Amino acid sequence: MLPLIADRVSYIVDGKAIIEDVSFSIRGAGLTVLLGPNGAGKSSLLKLCHGLLPPSSGSVRWGEADVADVRQKQAMVFQRPVLLRRSAAENVDHVLKLRGAPAAERARVIEQSLAWAGLADIADMPARKLSGGEQQSLTIARAWALNPEVLLLDEPTANLDPGATRRVEDLIRSFAAAGKKVIMATHNIAQAQRMADEVLFLNHGRLLEQAPAERFMNGPSNPLAARFIAGELVE
């Protein structure tokens, strides 16, 4: 499906540019992090890449394909877990049913996905009664069940404590380790350091730098990015 190519993408709401003239291409496998302070436009950019938002101008393409055609081969995890008012297992079942998977296969995939995310014990619990970490693990298990080529995550651990964050990060890593492309938005520099193979640094809706993670963390060429990494409050 790669490369992901954004060509002069803007996203404008009520005359205000949320994303402004952003161009990039993401070619390599592994984990790409969209990094930047809150309000940088990371979340909107992810949704533009997933086709949940239409660009006001410019285009987003995955390989030769249009966004809408490849959404079924992607999965997205949101900052606040969107879970149905059903059991954990039924939440996974829901996406499998939408894809038209036969019942026997669904049962097998549900069991595998929940076990993969360490949720086998709570399969029958109402999803919305689970802890925050379990809920986010469940949305990632649900994404795993779809066997997507690309996983998009929007600040998946922003509301989680360190223990839950670690578990969710491990799940995300095993996604990447399984050869899937992972693109994650975060404002957390430490998390980007722990996880990223590649960094796209955004601020005020503009892409300021794209670099391999190691090079970016050791000395970004953009002065604002340098200040951000140094722990300064960037506005």
Place this chain on the structure above:
Amino acid sequence: MNEFSNALRTAVQLLVEMDPDLVEIVLLSLRVSLSAVILAAVFALPLGALVALTRFPGKRSVVILMNAMMSLPPVVVGLVIYLLLSHTGPFGLTGLLFTPTAMIIAQCVLVFPIIAALTRQTVFDLHEEYDEYLRSVGAGTRQKIATLLWDGRARLSTAILAGFGRAIAEVGAVIIVGGNILHSTRVMTTTIALETSKGDLAMALGLGIILVMIAVVVNTAVVTIGGGASQRTV
């Protein structure tokens, strides 16, 4: 006071002895109102959901109209159905006037907007939350509606119960289109209206007690389901 206590004693006696006339009336009431509610729900649930999910010109007016129709006066509904079904009316040949079917139609018309409007609101609220997920996983309109109706089941059951409460308690529509014919179209509310005016208070009071009991049961169910739902949504 003496008259009241006598009537009450006889009423309780009718209830305890399961008086055949009383039982017949209660069963017909339940049959008419339950049929009306089920029929209304079958169409109102998907329609309410569809209105919530789709955009079309004039949607605002449709929503306002749906909400306004929740408080349709039963006598007006009865009158309109009467005119439609009377033998000079457009559906006169069906011969449905003064039958339980006519009563079901009238109550269905009364209940339909209640269920449709409450469904629209429920599905709209839930959709705010589910929208990005449903689009992300590629759900079509039909699948979205099925998902949202099922996940709104707690609030929707209370909407349906509210509809049932309205149907079972109304007298204006069924008395006009049913005619309150003994052993045919006589239901609890029409009997109470008739027997009170005739002075037979025992029967009226007995049915009144049953109606109040049904109201209590329905509202208990609403509170129970509602309470469970709010816990589940935390």
